[in-house]
Amino acid sequence: MSDVTFKHPEYVKNFHMWDKVDDVCKGQDAVKAKSTAYLPRNNPHDTSQEANGFYDSYLKRAVFYGVTGKTLGSLVGAAFSTDPTFKFPKDLEHLERNANGAGVSLYQLSQSALRHILKHYRCALYVDFPDVEPSRNRAEEKAKQAYPMVHLLSSKxxxxxxxxxxxxxxxxxLVVIEEIISERGQDGFSTESKQQYRVLRLEDVGHGEFAYTIEVYSKSDKGVWVGSGRKMPTDYNGNPWSYIPFTFVGAVDNSAQIDNSPLLELADLNLAHYRDSADFQESVYYMGQPQYYVTGVDWNWFKEARKNGVYIGSKTLMPIPTDGTFGIAQVEPNTLSREAMKDKWQQMKEMGARLVEKGSASKTATEAKNDDAVQHSVLSLCTVNINEAITMALRWCAKFVMPNVDILTKDDLLYEISQEFNKQGYLADLSRQLFESAVQGHSSFKSWWEYNQSGMFPKQSYDEEQKNLEAEQEGKLDLTGE
Incomplete structure (x- = not known):
């Protein structure tokens, strides 16, 4: 008997890793909610009420620093510091504002894709189209309000x-997608979540031909997973698809292979730092306060002191035994756990944690660029893979609404996230040189103006710059100011 809930061995193997990176990126509340999973008990075999109380205090005092989550945010911010390039035919203009049918634009969808890849190594894109009959003309197609959609799927x-x-x-x-759908309760307010599985197949239809089918499985009243029947989507011309419009998007390539996530090592180090923090905070709690002591004490003096109390302070007189002494012991600040925390903090920064530290030494542009080289090489590869996957998904969308997608070139259909992560920033000298070049007729004032507005050198070809220059000259622009 087939089991639609069967999980791929690689999925089972990597799920705990994805879950861990998710928790670390969410921050302290998510990490502490897993208690012993990330902060082991010192005495796991002791389950007494007293031991449980000690662990609860140990967990509450621990401090988790959200380094991995901040690094994830800064990497996504770096990739999208410049708006992506999006070229599309008129038939796909809806994707600019609503790519997945839930009001998420393609721009936002690509941001989420990058977050998934950095956390889990991969995500997936899947294109679908409403189950409607092929349209006879544009007016009929528009009346149906049927649009192709791009869905982003997490690795989970x-x-x-x-x-x-x-x-x-x-x-x-074969692709099996686990979906959670919500249904409104009879009271009109409450909601109930239900699980279903969407199965995408590429089936042999004979004569060496294959066709793409979809089937949705839901649980029956008897608790058995039942399919709703297979449907065979067709393209704009009414032809079945010879492949599944689905692709994985990975940190290295867009194949089905899975590797460690780019943020996994940083997450592991972040958790190790968290455990050191718990030990340090415990030592501060137990040993951080000054400890008073008296020497030369016998049991009689001790019992009398406990009976009458011992008062300490500049305005009190504390009796001590004959030949006894009174002193204060205090822990040195540089404990071993504190030093371990410092070491791991430095290691996290070296692994790419972009933290802004007040008072840190200034770096030259070259030094800063070298520091970012490793993480940007990973980030660059991730964005390249996203660009390819989304552009491919756009062609699938076009195949649903256009008779011939082969005529589309990169000038007609393209999605590209910029890889210029290290912005040079506005330079007054460069602005002055551009202005002088424009005055001399070697470049256009348009380029100078765009640089002043954006702080980035305009991206245009030599021919485009020549056209801008000629247009300004034909307009008889007065360069003398007279």
Whole structure:
């Protein structure tokens, strides 16, 4: 008997890693909610009420610093410091404002994709179209309000997959997507979450041909997963698809292979720092306060002191035993756990944690660029893979609404996240040089103006700059100011 809930071995193997990085990126509340999973008990075999109380205090005093989450945010911010380039035909203009049917733009969807890849190593894109009959003309198509949508799936949602080789091409022939849907309760306010599975298949229809089908499985009243029947989507021309419009998006490539997430090592180090923090905070609690002591004490003196009390302060007189002494012991500030925390903090910064520290030494542009080189090489590869996957998904969308997508070029259909992560910033000298060049007729005033507005050198070809220059000259621009 087939089991639609079966999980791919690689999914099972990596799920705990994805869960861990998610918790670390969410911050202290999520990490502490997992208690012993990330902060082990010192005496796991002692389950007494007293031991539990000690652990609860130990957990509450621990401090988790959200380094990994801040690094994730800064990397995404660096990738989108410049707006992506998005070129599309008129038939796909809805994707600019609503790419997935839930009001999320393609720009926002690509941001989420980058976050998933940095945390989990991969995510997935899936394109679908409403189950409607092919339209006979544009007016009929518009009346149906049917639009292709691009759905972003986390690594946790795609529980199973498989591939086959057709000719010399490796194609996905099975994808199982776990979905959570909400249904409104009878009272009109409450909601109930239900689970279902969307199964995408590439089926052999004979004569060496394959066709893409969809089937949704839901649980029956008897607790059995039942399919709703397979449907075969068609493109604009009414032809079945010879492949599944689905792609994985990874940190290294867009294959089905899974590797460690780019933030995994930083997350592990962040948790190690958290455990050192717990030990340090415990030592501060127990040993941080001054400890008073008296020497030369016998039991009679001790009992009398406990009976009458001992008062300490500049305005009190404290009797001490004959030949006895009174002193104060205080812990040195540089404890071992504190030193371990400092070491791990430095290691986290070296691994790419972008933290702004007040009072830190200034760096030259070259030094700052070298510091970012490793993380930006990873970030660059992630953005390249997202660019390719989204551009491919756009072509699938176009195949649903256009008779011939082969005529579309990169000038017609393209999504590209900029890889210029290290912004040079506005330079007054460069602005002056651009202005002087424009006055001399070697470049356009448009380029100088754009640089002053954005702080970035305009991206345009030599021919485009020549056209701008000619247009300004034909306008008889008065360069003398007279």
């Amino acid at each position: 949602s795609v529980i199973n997959w498989d591939t086959i080789t057709v000719g010399n091409q490796v194609k996905l022939n």
